Amino acid sequence: MTDAPRDPRQISDLNPDPIAEFTDWFEAAKAAGASRPDAMVLATATEAGVPSARMVFLRGFDARGWVFYTNYESRKGQEMKANPAAALMFYWDAISRSVRVEGQVEKTTTEESERYFGGRPRDSQLGAWASQQSRVIAGREVLDERMAQLSHDFCDRDVTLPPFWGGYRVVPERIEFWISRPSRLHDRFCYRKQADGTWKIVRLSP
Numbered sequence: 001m002t003d004a005p006r007d008p009r010q011i012s013d014l015n016p017d018p019i020a021e022f023t024d025w026f027e028a029a030k031a032a033g034a035s036r037p038d039a040m041v042l043a044t045a046t047e048a049g050v051p052s053a054r055m056v057f058l059r060g061f062d063a064r065g066w067v068f069y070t071n072y073e074s075r076k077g078q079e080m081k082a083n084p085a086a087a088l089m090f091y092w093d094a095i096s097r098s099v100r101v102e103g104q105v106e107k108t109t110t111e112e113s114e115r116y117f118g119g120r121p122r123d124s125q126l127g128a129w130a131s132q133q134s135r136v137i138a139g140r141e142v143l144d145e146r147m148a149q150l151s152h153d154f155c156d157r158d159v160t161l162p163p164f165w166g167g168y169r170v171v172p173e174r175i176e177f178w179i180s181r182p183s184r185l186h187d188r189f190c191y192r193k194q195a196d197g198t199w200k201i202v203r204l205s206p
């Protein structure tokens with residue numbers, strides 16, 4: 001049996017470690033039956049600061065940051081190459097809470113990406129090879145033809161990690177926890193990373 005999710009109202013109710021606090025919230029969202037609690041918005045920007053956003057799935061998190069996997073040559077990949085800053089956002093309607101994460105991005109190691117990729121279904125592995133993500137294609141048949149060719153190419157062996165595919169980790173500098181409250185007077189708690197590596201928590205006006 002899981003504990004009832006804590007309902008922080010004061011900074012003193014929060015775990016000083018934002019990863020531990022996030023873990024509690026993520027588990028609470030799952031326990032409340034949130035549909036795809038691991039779905040998050042990823043915002044990136046070009047070097048000139050023009051923003052773009054899309055959904056990705058959270059594939060892991062720990063003290064080092066939040067990890068997702070994608071095509072390194074996609075639009076997001078190109079933006080993060082030119083401007084390695086990103087923001088993530090979760091919204092869990094089932095618990096009326098939201099979390100925002102902001103920081104710099106780094107690629108996961110090849111070993112980490114290989115481990116994740118190796119655990120994916122074979123068709124997803126082939127799909128990663130088949131798609132030149134974010135590029136214009138003439139039609140679906142282009143993908144069908146690539147899949148057929150790749151199935152043939154890899155027919156007698158494991159599908160290897162494409163060199164253009166892997167993970168990114170958002171290394172947090174700022175993490176905000178938001179809880180819906182009546183009369184739009186929501187609770188907002190913001191953890192900011194200090195120069196000495198510790199976290200300072202402040203309350204933000206809703």
Ligand SMILES: Cc1cc2nc3c(=O)[nH]c(=O)nc-3n(C[C@H](O)[C@H](O)[C@H](O)COP(=O)(O)O)c2cc1C
Nearest residue numbers: 039054055056057068069070071074075076077134
């Ligand atoms: C719920 C959801 C989860 C998704 N997860 C991923 C993901 O983990 N990785 C990914 O590359 N694309 C994922 N996508 C597709 C992206 O939203 C997007 O279409 C794709 O990554 C191309 O984005 P870009 O052109 O901005 O690079 C997901 C879409 C949805 C709706």
